[in-house]
Amino acid sequence: MTIEFLFEPSTRGAPAREGASRLPARAGLGLKPQHFAEILATCPDLGFFEIHAENYLVAGGPFHHYLGRIRERYPLSIHGVGLSIGAEGPLDVGHLDRLAALLDRYQPQSFSEHLAWSTHGGTFFNDLLPLPYDQATLSRVCNHIDQAQEHLQRRMLLENPATYVEFAASELDEAAFITEIVRRTGCGLLLDINNAHVSGVNHRRDPQAYIAALPLAEVGEIHLAGFAEDRDAAGAPLLIDTHGSPVAAAVWDLYAFALERLGPTPTLIERDNNIPPLVVLIAEARCAERWIESVRRDRAEVAA
Amino acid sequence: MSDQRIFAAALLDPDAPCPAGLTAWNGSDPIQRFAVYRNNVIVSLINALAETFPVTQELVGEEFFRAMAGVFARAAPPKSALLAEYGQGFPAFIERFKPARGVPYLADVARLEMLRVRAFHAADADPLPPDQISQALADSERLPALRVTCHPSLGVLSSRYAVVSLWAAHQGLGDLARVEPGVPETALVARVGLEVQVVALPPGGDALVASFLRGLTFGEAAALAASAAAEFDLTANLALLLRYGVLTDLRLPAEVSP
Numbered sequence: 369m370t371i372e373f374l375f376e377p378s379t380r381g382a383p384a385r386e387g388a389s390r391l392p393a394r395a396g397l398g399l400k401p402q403h404f405a406e407i408l409a410t411c412p413d414l415g416f417f418e419i420h421a422e423n424y425l426v427a428g429g430p431f432h433h434y435l436g437r438i439r440e441r442y443p444l445s446i447h448g449v450g451l452s453i454g455a456e457g458p459l460d461v462g463h464l465d466r467l468a469a470l471l472d473r474y475q476p477q478s479f480s481e482h483l484a485w486s487t488h489g490g491t492f493f494n495d496l497l498p499l500p501y502d503q504a505t506l507s508r509v510c511n512h513i514d515q516a517q518e519h520l521q522r523r524m525l526l527e528n529p530a531t532y533v534e535f536a537a538s539e540l541d542e543a544a545f546i547t548e549i550v551r552r553t554g555c556g557l558l559l560d561i562n563n564a565h566v567s568g569v570n571h572r573r574d575p576q577a578y579i580a581a582l583p584l585a586e587v588g589e590i591h592l593a594g595f596a597e598d599r600d601a602a603g604a605p606l607l608i609d610t611h612g613s614p615v616a617a618a619v620w621d622l623y624a625f626a627l628e629r630l631g632p633t634p635t636l637i638e639r640d641n642n643i644p645p646l647v648v649l650i651a652e653a654r655c656a657e658r659w660i661e662s663v664r665r666d667r668a669e670v671a672a
Numbered sequence: 673m674s675d676q677r678i679f680a681a682a683l684l685d686p687d688a689p690c691p692a693g694l695t696a697w698n699g700s701d702p703i704q705r706f707a708v709y710r711n712n713v714i715v716s717l718i719n720a721l722a723e724t725f726p727v728t729q730e731l732v733g734e735e736f737f738r739a740m741a742g743v744f745a746r747a748a749p750p751k752s753a754l755l756a757e758y759g760q761g762f763p764a765f766i767e768r769f770k771p772a773r774g775v776p777y778l779a780d781v782a783r784l785e786m787l788r789v790r791a792f793h794a795a796d797a798d799p800l801p802p803d804q805i806s807q808a809l810a811d812s813e814r815l816p817a818l819r820v821t822c823h824p825s826l827g828v829l830s831s832r833y834a835v836v837s838l839w840a841a842h843q844g845l846g847d848l849a850r851v852e853p854g855v856p857e858t859a860l861v862a863r864v865g866l867e868v869q870v871v872a873l874p875p876g877g878d879a880l881v882a883s884f885l886r887g888l889t890f891g892e893a894a895a896l897a898a899s900a901a902a903e904f905d906l907t908a909n910l911a912l913l914l915r916y917g918v919l920t921d922l923r924l925p926a927e928v929s930p
Contacts, residue, residue: 423756426754428794463753485676488679491749493683494750497679497683534694536694537675599704600700600704601702602700602701604696608708
């Protein structure tokens with residue numbers, strides 16, 4: 369199948385990977401209703417905003433009122449949380465239609481979804497549920513991504529998951545599974561550094577080796593977030609991807625590791641729970657921008 | 673059963689065994705890890721309901737509300753990823769939920785809160801400009817034949833309880849101690865600009881609005897409202913509907929676009 373890309377697909381190994389997304393290589397924030405008015409009043413210097421698509425699949429009212437105005441001033445990333453790409457059942461075509469209308473209305477610079485499932489038998493679980501990494505799942509996920517990219521007439525980014533269990537049925541490791549999806553479907557990657565760290569601790573795998581094994585040339589965006597800490601039945605640490613606290617030191621370190629390999633990359637500070645005042649999130653975004661700047665300088669020096 | 677069907681069923685049933693085939697690097701019992709998913713699902717759904725029904729929660733307290741919402745969420749999880757629509761069945765569930773019987777008006781307060789969320793996200797439409805309204809009202813020959821189009825956010829709730837006063841008291845408007853819950857009230861819910869408003873409709877107002885929504889003419893609606901409530905006051909009802917921007921179109925049936 370062919371997809372008409374809105375932009376040139378990236379070349380493997382290209383330094384800045386312009387093709388993987390059209391977001392600026394800066395830091396952005398998740399857009400929260402409690403910050404709408406302040407954003408419009410103060411126009412903070414940020415690279416972009418990101419929304420959860422499903423929150424805006426409504427007919428009218430304040431959400432569209434504010435998003436329309438904020439979109440006039442900022443690049444936008446639309447991040448889906450309900451397409452259920454990993455589901456055993458078929459994709460919901462009605463949901464794809466609504467997504468297509470939203471993308472058409474706001475013309476975002478990036479659209480992304482998750483390597484997970486959230487719907488089964490008509491029930492929506494509102495969580496990103498894990499998948500076994502076997503051949504049957506691989507081919508189903510690829511078919512769903514093909515269908516989504518065709519329906520939405522654009523390349524999408526796929527986000528690596530945070531998981532709490534593994535499957536005896538898995539035949540591939542997660543990085544190999546994702547690499548194969550990217551190769552088969554031509555989708556890009558949304559590299560969630562927090563998820564890489566959380567899953568790394570939860571499954572005792574090396575998050576640096578994991579990141580290095582991904583097709584980094586196809587990364588169009590990075591997510592950074594905070595986690596909570598729990599314990600499993602044997603007392604081993606079990607990290608929970610809560611998006612409810614500041615980005616942890618270990619995640620900043622892993623971000624620096626990833627940026628060195630990626631070069632400047634659009635980076636989202638993700639905060640969906642315990643949402644602090646806007647200024648607190650802007651400070652976290654500034655911190656990400658300092659890393660992006662430092663990598664940009666390093667690369668310029670090497671090039672000079 | 674498919675793997676996801678088993679996984680899905682165990683998510684909502686806390687007594688179900690851990691799905692087979694789950695593993696952990698350290699060989700620990702995967703049930704504790706699976707419990708993270710169980711917890712994420714139920715807590716996120718309860719949170720979604722708490723966001724839609726804040727006054728309902730205040731009326732019974734957070735602990736009771738979350739327990740009740742959990743029973744509902746397990747019995748009636750969302751059918752769509754559009755969580756703003758989730759909870760439409762919650763008021764009817766509350767009505768049947770025996771432990772909540774001590775608060776007989778709870779279900780109607782929940783109905784009012786669901787109407788508020790619906791109004792918040794409803795399609796945009798401009799209210800009729802004041803000069804067009806006064807023109808239409810002044811033409812007493814033409815007026816009875818006019819058809820009314822209402823704002824998409826409009827919702828009306830007739831209750832045996834003082835839903836509007838109860839709700840308002842929880843917004844810091846009015847004194848909860850002085851509200852008599854047993855006094856019937858009809859709530860009008862509409863979005864005015866970006867704000868959802870809740871106000872009590874005068875007697876007959878529910879019949880008037882219901883008739884407008886059914887596509888009856890202005891004259892038919894007024895007559896029905898008058899027969900529904902002896903104290904029906906057309907002017908008082910209209911003044912309120914106009915103040916809340918409820919009328920978006922007013923024209924002869926022949927002029928109504930298909």
